[in-house]
Amino acid sequence: MFGNTLYAEKIQRALEQSNFPSTPANLYDPVRYMLALSGKRIRPLLVLLGADLFNIENIADAIPASLAIEYFHNFSLVHDDIMDNAPLRRGKGAVHKKWNENIAILSGDALLVKAYEQLALVKVEYVPELLRIFNKLAIEVCEGQQYDMDFEAIDSVTQQQYIEMIRLKTSVLLGGALEMGATVANATLVDRAHIYNFGVNLGIAFQLQDDILDVYGDPSTFGKQIAGDIIANKKTILHILLKSKLENDDVQEFEVLLTNRDMASDEKITRMKNLYQSYHVLQEASGLKEKYTHSAYESLQKVNVSEPQKKELYSLADNLMRRTQ
Amino acid sequence: MFGNTLYAEKIQRALEQSNFPSTPANLYDPVRYMLALSGKRIRPLLVLLGADLFNIENIADAIPASLAIEYFHNFSLVHDDIMDNAPLRRGKGAVHKKWNENIAILSGDALLVKAYEQLALVKVEYVPELLRIFNKLAIEVCEGQQYDMDFEAIDSVTQQQYIEMIRLKTSVLLGGALEMGATVANATLVDRAHIYNFGVNLGIAFQLQDDILDVYGDPSTFGKQIAGDIIANKKTILHILLKSKLENDDVQEFEVLLTNRDMASDEKITRMKNLYQSYHVLQEASGLKEKYTHSAYESLQKVNVSEPQKKELYSLADNLMRRTQ
Incomplete structure (x- = not known):
């Protein structure tokens, strides 16, 4: 785990307290499974560090945005693993292998909606702006994943195209996480x-x-x-x-x-x-x-x-x- | 096309003016394709009729919510068609057949995000409430689809279970569409x-x-x-x-x-x-x-x-x- 231990613990606790319904089990078990796989949690940490940077009064106010980013990241992992036909995720079975493809598609969808549910829990005055920031990074991540798949099939990719692809696919999520934290701290x-x-x-x-x-x-x-x-x-x-x-x-x-x-x-x-x-x-x-x-x-x-x-x-x-x- | 012709035309015009980027083509061509397949557009119409019922001053203020509902509906069709292995959609090739499964997964994801982008265009004072209504119906539709898939595999489904499944899978979207219209009309x-x-x-x-x-x-x-x-x-x-x-x-x-x-x-x-x-x-x-x-x-x-x-x-x-x- 990188960085600030106090914040890392807050994120871990918030994730553990995520209260997903028990049924339908085939929808929510994969969601719980993904979120329990130990990742570095660097993206939700960036939200808290972005908020901390601008002296947010109560760091708890940044937790929903932080969970939104972590849920979104896991949504993209579940769907990317289907597309890449990856058997493993963090050393364990990927959702589409442990369950099946349909369940992976749908539980990925659910994770994306759950991310937006967290956005709705942010202090009401920040909701519209966070929604805009989040929508922008979310569509860009989809675009980046599509470019990544496209590049596999074409013969020559330029340096510029490649960097634009990684910017969209992986980097805007880090920038967006920090900006969301900064936004709820009224930067x-x-x-x-x-x-x-x-x-x-x-x-x-x-x-x-x-x-x-x-x-x-x-x-x-x-x-x-x-x-x-x-x-x-x-x-x-x-x-x-x-x-x-x-x-x-x-x-x-x-x-x-x-x-x-x-x-x-x-x-x-x-x-x-x-x-x-x-x-x-x-x-x-x-x-x-x-x-x-x-x-x-x-x-x-x-x-x-x-x-x-x-x-x-x-x-x-x-x-x-x-x-x- | 059901009902009010004026509103139906407004929806059609708004859909035609949806300005999706040209690239990556494999992400946005399927989005354009789905939205151009002629559906009844009953769900976006419900948003406008919900707003009209409560005398919204300017019906244009309900258009973004109306598009959000139509984009969401099409997201769910694209992903459902993969899960059901349906070859056709409205008499034409389903996205996962006309392109492929990966493209269908990702362009479905993009449609879902685009739905949320429309929500962010609603008058700012209504954004938080619309986001809540939309999140609720969105997760319920996922739950309904999962129950529907689960029911195929189990031996006995009760009348109550079945009605709850169709409520979630198909009906909350109609109710939610009307409620979103009512909300932007300040009901x-x-x-x-x-x-x-x-x-x-x-x-x-x-x-x-x-x-x-x-x-x-x-x-x-x-x-x-x-x-x-x-x-x-x-x-x-x-x-x-x-x-x-x-x-x-x-x-x-x-x-x-x-x-x-x-x-x-x-x-x-x-x-x-x-x-x-x-x-x-x-x-x-x-x-x-x-x-x-x-x-x-x-x-x-x-x-x-x-x-x-x-x-x-x-x-x-x-x-x-x-x-x-």
Whole structure:
């Protein structure tokens, strides 16, 4: 669990107190199951930290928005797992496997509605604005997921397209979470924009780092199969940067690595990493990551509250971006 | 198209002006496709009639709520069609067939979010209350769909369970539509409850009638395969009432009709209708329908506006319930 323990506990307690009906069991059991899988709860924490940043009087007033974000995140996981045909979620059976696809579609829908139910519990004067912020991030996440699926099927994805996709699919949720917290703490529109940009840029940097660590991370701390993205021909930032630079025989070598299904994984990884090295792909990807990290910190600096007040968010960002190797 | 032509045109124009982004095309093309399939648009009309009943000053103020209801209805159709593996929707390819399941899941999600976007466009003082009404009907529709799927798999469904299922799956949307219209017209809580009950009871009566017409309707006006529900062993109100009454050898006869896959459809229909007749199932189902129709009219009578003001809604209800034979 990242960051502030007190807030993390508040979120955990609120999640445990979520009182879903017992029936229909096939609708609500999957909802309970998903929310009980231990995630990092970083998104609901961002709501509370966004509220805290602007000195919210009573942090409890930010809890419904925080649950809305966590429910929404879980809605998107349940539906994405169907679309990606992912068997596992956080090491346990994904809903569409543990139950079935229909139940996963419908309990995902229910989680999305339950997210909006939480929005309706926010102090009434903030409901219209929170609804607008939430709708915007929600439709953008759908767009990002669609681009992600589209990109699997098309041959060439540009760096710009890829970054726009991850912005929509993963980053606007972080920015929106912070902005919702800021909004219930009555922050100004300008400060809300800064904190939103902090979250979005941090999210993009984090996703770029995730792509880099998949290949260059320390297997003992990264916790995923090393270079799984290379094995799966995933169009990560490394893949996209490389493809845009390939010259001469390397075009052919890249094609062989993508298409030769008889090649051993180890060999495929080694030869792909050789290509990455020839074209300084790691350096360029890291440079991009740094650029977005820098933009994130810059946005946070612009927020009109005292620097000590920003300590938690700096430390959370450091924590997220320090995960190298 | 039912009822008020002026309002029907306003809804049609608003739907045509719905400005969905062009990309990602795989997300928004299915949304446009669904909304262009010509439906009766009865649900968005109910929003406008609910607002009109309480003398809303400017009917345009009820349009966003009206679109929210129509988008929601289409969201539920897209997802239900996946779950029911229905090939067609309004005579055209269902989204999951015309595109694919993943696209249907995600564009359904987008339609749900777009419904909430419309809610955010309502006059700001009504947003929190509309959000509550909408959340309630939305989660209930999910519950109803889950019960419907559950009932397919279980052996015996009681009359009470069945009516509760159709209340949730189809009727609360009608009641909620009317209540949303009443709310933006600033109706009292008591009147809102009456108009909601009118819609819910009318919806239940309509669904019961639909079950009856499937077997006893005039094929030339009903527009569906006659007795399709008998052929498919669908647990309609007729099926449920019959099953609860069967005695002696008829238990066996019913079982044969449900399980003998070699029997010709015509014979199956005739023998099932014989059972219905022996146990006066049509009379009992019609009695139930009348009961809910009566409750609907009673609720409408209780609404504290002049009787002439209720003319449109009486006429709409008459229209819906006169569809016999």
